[in-house]
Amino acid sequence: MEKQWEWNTPLKFSLMFISSFLVAMTIVLMSMDQVELHSLIDAGRSAFFTFANPNPSSISPNSNSTSSSCPCDPPKKFTEKTNFPAPKFRMLMGILTRPGSYNGRNLLRLAYSTQTTNVAEIDVKFVICNVTDGNDRVIVALEIMKFNDIIILQCSENMDKGKTYTYFSSLPAMLSQPYDYVMKTDDDMYFRLDVLARSLDPLPRTDFYYGRVIPCKSTDPFFGYMGGMGYILSWDLVEWIGISNITRNHAEGFEDKLVSEWFNEGNRAKNRFTATPRMYDVPGLTTCSHEYMPDTIGVHRLKNKRTWAQVLRYFNVTDGVKPSKMYHLL
CATH class of the missing domain: 3.90.550.10 (Spore Coat Polysaccharide Biosynthesis Protein SpsA; Chain A)
Structure with a gap:
């Protein structure tokens, strides 16, 4: 009769150690790529203030909402100028x-x-x-x-x-x-x-x-x-x-x-x-x-x-x- 494969304790700990090591290395490598990471953060920050900024006129005039890194553009109502005219x-x-x-x-x-x-x-x-x-x-x-x-x-x-x-x-x-x-x-x-x-x-x-x-x-x-x-x-x-x-x-x-x-x-x-x-x-x-x-x-x-x-x-x-x-x- 063929002998079934059995997990032994040393092998379990070895595989767990290797998995943990690979996860840790992945995190380290991601953190080392500073240029990509900062670009991602800046893109996220820009997308947030496009929605949250109560004064749309303060957004850079060179910004282009249609080229956002977000896969879906913000609703039109958030990008339209909504500030009221100054009191007369x-x-x-x-x-x-x-x-x-x-x-x-x-x-x-x-x-x-x-x-x-x-x-x-x-x-x-x-x-x-x-x-x-x-x-x-x-x-x-x-x-x-x-x-x-x-x-x-x-x-x-x-x-x-x-x-x-x-x-x-x-x-x-x-x-x-x-x-x-x-x-x-x-x-x-x-x-x-x-x-x-x-x-x-x-x-x-x-x-x-x-x-x-x-x-x-x-x-x-x-x-x-x-x-x-x-x-x-x-x-x-x-x-x-x-x-x-x-x-x-x-x-x-x-x-x-x-x-x-x-x-x-x-x-x-x-x-x-x-x-x-x-x-x-x-x-x-x-x-x-x-x-x-x-x-x-x-x-x-x-x-x-x-x-x-x-x-x-x-x-x-x-x-x-x-x-x-x-x-x-x-």
């Missing part, structure tokens, strides 16, 4: 409010943080005077730490005793770089930022005064003044307010009307524009009220949850809520 102007939106109005500020943060526009860079800030209450100081400090969106002026809290003058006149020394436009608005006003930005885009950037003219029946921006619901000045007018004796000596009075008087006396703001009727009070309240309209720029006198909900519902602000197992909204 910058605007500071200053919302005048009081230190204790925490809930109102938080609602406005929600209303503005969910909006976007490619036309302008709009910085939303809350403007208050000196915080004298100890409890308010703690909460306001917490807001600054979290949001960094509060400007505290050197003044006592007021409406018509110089706060608006202090706001405008303080900005040139306070800011590291100027804006194209500066807005003053109230904390009961809601703006649709993209619509507002597009309305400003074709207009002048200097000697500029824009808002909802008062009296409300007027459409002549040179007759009357821009209502306190929200008006916008070009930066050169903000600088002028800070150095003019006209404004310094006449800082108190009905703030919105006062601004117009400054410009009339100083022969300023030759470029005046009214957003009538696209800025208005909530329906059925004042002579500046009318029904909501699709091309609205801003709505004023949002004094409670009901009016806020009406406005946000009309403009379908919350339609973008995504479905989830974590919540349900009937």
Whole structure:
């Protein structure tokens, strides 16, 4: 009978040793071929940044995606230029409010943080005077730490005793770089930022005064003044307010009307524009009220949850809520 082949222990260990040696030598030989190895690494790195680079313009203009070492080219959507054009102007939106109005500020943060526009860079800030209450100081400090969106002026809290003058006149020394436009608005006003930005885009950037003219029946921006619901000045007018004796000596009075008087006396703001009727009070309240309209720029006198909900519902602000197992909204 033919004897069957049997594995003995020495032979097993010999074959295992030889196999391990060959594997080790293969690894060593691969590591010695540095040129090929570096080429492979560079190819892999290039392929990764073609997909991951958030700024396609930073990719070398000499690169050719069709000659990639990858056997399959990246999807077209990753190689197309997707960066947005630079904003056409910058605007500071200053919302005048009081230190204790925490809930109102938080609602406005929600209303503005969910909006976007490619036309302008709009910085939303809350403007208050000196915080004298100890409890308010703690909460306001917490807001600054979290949001960094509060400007505290050197003044006592007021409406018509110089706060608006202090706001405008303080900005040139306070800011590291100027804006194209500066807005003053109230904390009961809601703006649709993209619509507002597009309305400003074709207009002048200097000697500029824009808002909802008062009296409300007027459409002549040179007759009357821009209502306190929200008006916008070009930066050169903000600088002028800070150095003019006209404004310094006449800082108190009905703030919105006062601004117009400054410009009339100083022969300023030759470029005046009214957003009538696209800025208005909530329906059925004042002579500046009318029904909501699709091309609205801003709505004023949002004094409670009901009016806020009406406005946000009309403009379908919350339609973008995504479905989830974590919540349900009937």
